[in-house]
Amino acid sequence: MQPKGKTMTKVANTAAARMAKRWTPPNGRVQEHADIKAVIWSYERGLRACVCIFHGTKVKPVEHCYLATADLRDQFIKAWVMQRREQKADEQARTAKANQDIKEFFEALEIGSIFYTLSGYEQTNATFYEVVGRVTANSAVVRPIEQDQIEFKALAMYGHAIPRKGQYTGAECVWKVKQRFPAVWTPGQKVNISWYG
Template identity: 30%
Template sequence: MNRYIPENAETRNFPSAAIVAYCYDTGRGAAFLAYKGRQSKPKQHAAFSTVEGRDRALASLVEQHESMEAWKRERKEAQHGLEVGDIVCSVWGYEQTNVTFFEVVRVPSGRSATLRELEAERVEDAPHSMAGTATPKPGQYAQGAKDQTRRATGLHKLSGLKSWHGDAQKWNGKPCRVTWYG
């Protein structure tokens, strides 16, 4: 690791925020240089007219990064709470609204689930309206559907797959709105 460390700097470690700060005197005032994790580029380099001002700014930086690290830990340890047979859906699209349904076919752990895409029944609101609803057909898998294992991102939520956009969440049992054109 090639980091710049000022001469006569006091090292302050904040492991819960993954921050290492070097506090020093510039001759004009107090300053600190803070690094995050193993980065060689400083996260923040600032000078202040007083030691108290420097310490307040450093405390604020550490507090911000402690909350970010806590959020990362929560996300990493998230449990999905899904069971085999549950249906999850992913609603996505730009100029149209699409929905893709999946059935949970295996639960390897509380933090991951294996899904298989389901066929869906699409009902148009009115002829040529290009809008309607979609509902899954449990047990009827899409042609060529392959099992895909996904990580939990929260209760009843799974991360997005490479073949579809957005996270998947447990289906609430109500028909989902869809739109299309062409």
């Protein structure tokens, strides 16, 4: 509730507004590396060669330190930029692979296909789905199905699960890849499951 006689001012939480709050050193020299979204300030404080690095839209620096000489500072900056570019390349490669895996997964589906996901904490649970409707490039109409759990090893606390096609346990839904990536089930395949306790 707004206090009587006072006007509330809404502060924009945009990237530009956040970056405008950043501290900038007096008489500093700035480098901008748009490819890795980094802004790097070099400055001197007494006899110290200082560096302040901001990444993305963060208000606080990810690095703020001083080195004994300007040469050491330049080496530090060069190494940091190189490392960040390598990290970005790795991230892009992982994203490209994930996108390709998703594409290949949905291309392999058709009505009647069965796939499963694995989940659990200190155990491995399998959930099976049968494709019952339209398949697109990133989704499919599915229904969850029953499973038989077989070959239990009580002491080892593991066994196998196999799906029961057509034995539905829930309504139709549109399934998309989210956190748990699925695997297509092949006839005769026994899916490992386990438990603890």
